[in-house]
Amino acid sequence: MNDTAHEERFGVSSLELFFDLVFVFAITQVTALIAADPTATGMLRGVLLLALVWWSWVAYAWIGTTVRVDLGLPALVFGAAMGAMLVVATTLPQWFTGSRIAWIAVITYVTVRAMHLGLFLVLGRGTPGIAGATARLAVGVGLGAVLLLIGTGVGGTAQLVLVALAVTADFAGALLGRGRGWVVHVEHFAERHGLIVIIALGESLIALGLAASDTAMSGGVLLTLAAGFALSAAIWLLYFARETAPLEHALHSATGAARGRAARDLCSYLHFPIVLGIVLVALALKKGVVAIDVGGLGATLHGVGAIALGLGVPLVLGALVAMRARERSGIPSPLMLALVGAALIGLGAAQVPLLAVILAQTVLVAAATLRRADGILRG
Numbered sequence: 001m002n003d004t005a006h007e008e009r010f011g012v013s014s015l016e017l018f019f020d021l022v023f024v025f026a027i028t029q030v031t032a033l034i035a036a037d038p039t040a041t042g043m044l045r046g047v048l049l050l051a052l053v054w055w056s057w058v059a060y061a062w063i064g065t066t067v068r069v070d071l072g073l074p075a076l077v078f079g080a081a082m083g084a085m086l087v088v089a090t091t092l093p094q095w096f097t098g099s100r101i102a103w104i105a106v107i108t109y110v111t112v113r114a115m116h117l118g119l120f121l122v123l124g125r126g127t128p129g130i131a132g133a134t135a136r137l138a139v140g141v142g143l144g145a146v147l148l149l150i151g152t153g154v155g156g157t158a159q160l161v162l163v164a165l166a167v168t169a170d171f172a173g174a175l176l177g178r179g180r181g182w183v184v185h186v187e188h189f190a191e192r193h194g195l196i197v198i199i200a201l202g203e204s205l206i207a208l209g210l211a212a213s214d215t216a217m218s219g220g221v222l223l224t225l226a227a228g229f230a231l232s233a234a235i236w237l238l239y240f241a242r243e244t245a246p247l248e249h250a251l252h253s254a255t256g257a258a259r260g261r262a263a264r265d266l267c268s269y270l271h272f273p274i275v276l277g278i279v280l281v282a283l284a285l286k287k288g289v290v291a292i293d294v295g296g297l298g299a300t301l302h303g304v305g306a307i308a309l310g311l312g313v314p315l316v317l318g319a320l321v322a323m324r325a326r327e328r329s330g331i332p333s334p335l336m337l338a339l340v341g342a343a344l345i346g347l348g349a350a351q352v353p354l355l356a357v358i359l360a361q362t363v364l365v366a367a368a369t370l371r372r373a374d375g376i377l378r379g
Contacts, residue, residue: 098152242335
């Protein structure tokens with residue numbers, strides 16, 4: 001199906017903004033879950049749950065770029081899905097416990113995904129392109145649902161493996177059909193993904209503020225608040241000042257199935273590491289406030305906190321570099337240099353005072369917004 005089949009253009013509706021509020025809570029829950037279990041296993045669990053939350057958001061973002069969702073049946077399904085996702089977000093911390101609440105979380109999540117497929121099938125009646133694309137997508141969703149349910153039953157390490165396989169099946173399912181059948185309204189889709197970046201950044205500020213509110217608010221804590229805010233602001237500036245225009249141009253330049261593939265790669269796939277990176281930044285800031293409160297300005301982070309501190313910003317920058325390469329818009333040298341610098345700093349995140357790491361990362365991200373005067377590195 002080609003994108004000219006649907007000429008109507010519409011902006012992001014208030015219902016979609018309302019829908020996103022549940023995902024603010026879900027992302028906050030993931031950050032809190034990792035913070036409460038600062039081990040490699042705890043981090044892996046958190047990343048997998050974030051991937052499940054992400055792909056459920058992506059599913060409904062694709063509906064929103066296909067039709068207006070604030071009218072008729074789509075509005076009813078969105079409302080029901082929002083209520084169900086609230087249950088999922090609330091029960092996320094119990095996902096790997098094998099308890100009755102864990103079963104509620106998994107079954108409700110599967111229901112959210114099934115509602116999405118059902119709505120797309122209804123929308124696709126009489127439109128073979130959408131119907132075929134939905135049927136192909138259902139392969140990965142269905143396989144993932146089965147793996148999640150089996151994992152809840154078996155528990156332990158086997159559940160971790162099965163959830164990882166479910167996430168893989170879900171992400172891989174979007175590759176079937178090579179973009180055929182999907183409708184993408186460029187401005188709407190780009191705006192939706194910009195809003196989810198804002199949501200993730202907002203969650204990082206919430207995590208930072210909540211952690212600081214539990215301390216005596218010393219000078220060191222206040223300085224960490226300021227540094228954390230500056231880093232979040234720098235990421236916001238880089239994304240919206242430098243990356244949204246090339247994204248929209250790349251989507252506009254493609255047509256038909258090629259536009260579907262571009263939207264899948266640039267938005268559905270490559271925005272996930274951006275959101276994951278911001279969540280890791282939030283975790284590092286949360287841990288950092290506690291470390292500064294206890295150890296003073298020279299405090300360092302260790303374990304999962306140091307990993308999050310060292311990995312979060314490079315993930316964001318790496319995703320933006322990958323987006324530039326996929327867009328074939330050229331990789332600005334300040335962005336590439338910022339990625340290399342952030343990665344090198346990340347290697348020493350456990351040995352360097354965390355405030356110094358945060359400030360250095362902020363400078364690098366802010367510098368990446370600069371235009372290169374003598375050309376670009378071609379992707």
